[in-house]
Amino acid sequence: MLEVKELTKKFKQTVACKDINFKVDDGEFFVLLGPSGCGKTTVLRLIAGLETLDRGNIISNNMSLNEVDTQDRNVAMVFQNYALYPNMTVRKNLEFPLKMRKTDKNRIPEIIEEIAGLLQMAEFLDKKAVKLSGGQQQRVAVGRALVRKPEIFLLDEPLSNLDAKLRQHLRVELARIHKELNITTVYVTHDQAEAMTLGDRILVLKKGEIQQVGVPEDIYESPANLFVAQFIGFPEINLFETELREGKFKIMGTDAKIKKYSKIGNKKVIAAIRPEDIEIIDSGNGIQAQLEIKEVSGPDTILYLKKDDKQIRLRVSKEKRDLIPEEKEAVELKIEPDKVMLYDYESKKLIKP
């Protein structure tokens, strides 16, 4: 088990991460998610020992790693740009961590065969690492990290240098490998789709501070604050400033009521609703809005509407596609109040009934 306590690191005046606490269970796939510059890579580098921490504790298997040098931590890492040894062949790259850790020489070829099989690298084992394509280099980087069966496997945006199709393919591949080897993994990404599909749990980070930790469903369905709500999900969640009075509030010009909120005192709130939770209807008594742009995105269609000079985003599934009018025409909408989440106007935090 990997445990991180009060991890804090400053670079001169900038705080890279502050009071980061989390635990990763054995075999768990843990994702650090956040926009660029949020400190997620710093956290990863601190775990690897590539940076020295200002304060805090990194504990692996009940042993503090703080005073352990990088080369003596049983941690492996895949770098964003792979950092393969350019002067060596793929085989030599894979052998390097084994040789450095004094693995029995007679066993090395067998281990290499195994990892090459797992990552389908057999056909380019004897090529120079620099001569490979991006996807192949990525495989080698993963292979080099996994070849010595580390206790902790760190990945720093490993898919971000690849094209979309390859990225998707390798994402599935990574999930498969993780299932097979079951190594405790910490994965850094700014891509919410990667985080959602790969992560057992996700930690959302902003400006070096934890926003939320949870399973992907929780992160999506009840974001702890507005930052998480807006960062996760495409298109972006719809937000409306409104006033909560005895469980009632106004949204898009209509009254709505949520029973569970009735005990909360009157206050200014922000109502948030996911684009797929706004329905498009044709009953004649719904909320009126105007369709500005529609984008077909596979089975779903993304609609950008205008209502009282405010943009409203919708995700319409295939079944309801027939109800979508032409651009610039009127649309009729319906909201299910139970799907609305309320956030405190001041603290931007989710109001829990």
Add this chain to the structure above:
Amino acid sequence: MKTKRLLIHILLVIISFLFLIPFIWIIITSLKGRVEVLTSYSFLIKQFRFENYVNAWEAANFAWQFLNSMIVAVSVTIGQILTSALAGYALARINFRGRKVVFMIVLSTLIIPFHILIVPLFVMLSKFGWINTYQGLIIPMVANGFGIFLFRQFFIKVPWELEEAAAIDGAGRWSTLWRVVFPQVRPAAGTLFVFTFVAEWNNLFKWLIFTNSTDMRNVQLGLSVFQEQFSTNYVQLMAAVIIITIPTLLLFIVGQKKLIQGISLGGVKG
């Protein structure tokens, strides 16, 4: 475009020919007879005398001098590459107190001509009893500011991730340097090898001052045999010159690519 290229090529051929004339003249002279050299300025040779080479080799005890030159040049070259790589790496990558000052000192040694150092060096070597010894000829030369500077410039450009990856893979500083980082700066090593070897091979001054026994001569000093009291044996001298140019010539042919790479890469980034 085509005519422009053609003109440039013609110009280049003419210039290279001008540079080649002295070499051609040396070869021609080395194949003429002693009298013919002094009486004819012709590029044509009346009678080829290849025996000049054999005579030159024997007259100057060349085999021994070749060995001396080789031992010193190779030792100094390898020594310089080792010290330059280590010092350059430290100056490029290890954050220690006074790094900038040390680097400035290293750089400032580049502006001190060797001739200024010769007297204090001679005094030191004679106190050590190192006059007429290989170590006296080798050890003062094994560290050099230029080499350190060259390696530092190359090391600075090696991506940090490579070293970090090596650390994560379990490599200590020493294996990281020699197995991962050093292979990335081979052009620097190649350049330094050619520069240092040629400079050492052609060195006359150092040998003139630090040695006085006939056993401790190098090939350059060996050429003085052909300077007799009243005349110079030009044919054998030129034959000897050709013989001793061969190693450096070979080195240039082999190392040409690396040399150009090294100079252009190392020079661009300041």
